[in-house]
Amino acid sequence: xxxxxxxxxxxxxxxxxxxxxxxxxxxxxxxxxxxxxxxxxxxxxxxxxxxxxxxxxxxxxxxxxxxxxxxxxxxxxxxxxxxxxxxxxxxxxxxxxxxxxxxxxxxxxxxxxxxxxxxxx
Numbered sequence: 001x002x003x004x005x006x007x008x009x010x011x012x013x014x015x016x017x018x019x020x021x022x023x024x025x026x027x028x029x030x031x032x033x034x035x036x037x038x039x040x041x042x043x044x045x046x047x048x049x050x051x052x053x054x055x056x057x058x059x060x061x062x063x064x065x066x067x068x069x070x071x072x073x074x075x076x077x078x079x080x081x082x083x084x085x086x087x088x089x090x091x092x093x094x095x096x097x098x099x100x101x102x103x104x105x106x107x108x109x110x111x112x113x114x115x116x117x118x119x120x121x
Contacts, residue, residue, distance in 0.1 A: 021038060
């Protein structure tokens with residue numbers, strides 16, 4: 001899936017076959033920001049204008065626009081996995097949060113290594 005990116009915001013794009021219209025919404029904010037267009041150029045323009053308008057409206061209202069990433073997110077896990085993670089964190093003398101962040105960082109490094117190895121030379 002391809003995404004639109006602008007000022008740290010990411011737009012998810014879909015297509016309405018009945019109306020022959022591209023449309024989407026910003027995925028990485030809780031506020032509803034939508035956009036649409038009849039072609040890719042119009043869609044991209046609408047996306048960027050929607051982000052700029054959102055930021056402007058927030059400023060006019062004296063509110064801070066929601067940051068695309070604030071460093072916090074919730075993870076749902078089974079009780080068994082939660083328990084195992086907690087025990088592993090204790091054994092490493094780490095907080096549960098610190099242990100989970102370390103696991104995620106290691107997983108991303110492995111993923112990046114795989115992607116680098118898969119690139120043709």
